[in-house]
Amino acid sequence: MNTLIPYADPRYWNYPHTVNIPENEVLVLDGQVGLHPSMGPLKGLYDQGKMAIIHGVGYSDSIRYHFRPMDIWHTCEPDKNGEEGWLGQAVPDLDHNKENIVTTVSFGYSLFRALVSPEAPLLVWSTSIPTVS
Helix, strand or coil: CCCEECCCCHHHHHCCCCCCCCHHHCEECCCCCEECHHHHHHHHHHHCCCCCCCCCCCCCCCCCCCHHHHHHHHHCCCCCCCCCCHHHHHHHHHCCCCCCCCCEEEEECCCCHHHCCCCCCEEEEECCCCCCC
16 A cells, blocks of 8 residues: 555545655655655656556456455466466567576565466576564
């Protein structure tokens, strides 16, 4: 919610102060919305006309649950459980002659779901899970 801040909407200020961003810290984009203060570099790109913001992206009849919508976003399969990720399906087109052993890399704790494909040669660079002491 605090990536694109609807600072002109009075309902935003009804949230506890531990959730909303102080109004004087919002990076104003227009008379309605602004960015989180840590997104200054992106605001610079926006101001230069090198970045656009598409607000309200989604799909119809969203169940507002985390796991199924994430599967839909990563596989582009709203009507069934997808087996391949949209990006994994696109990766083979980057190397038509199959000259590269690895065409893409997934950084993180596990394989990025959008990259799943039997045809996409990829490397998963797994980072260690932080421990709490």
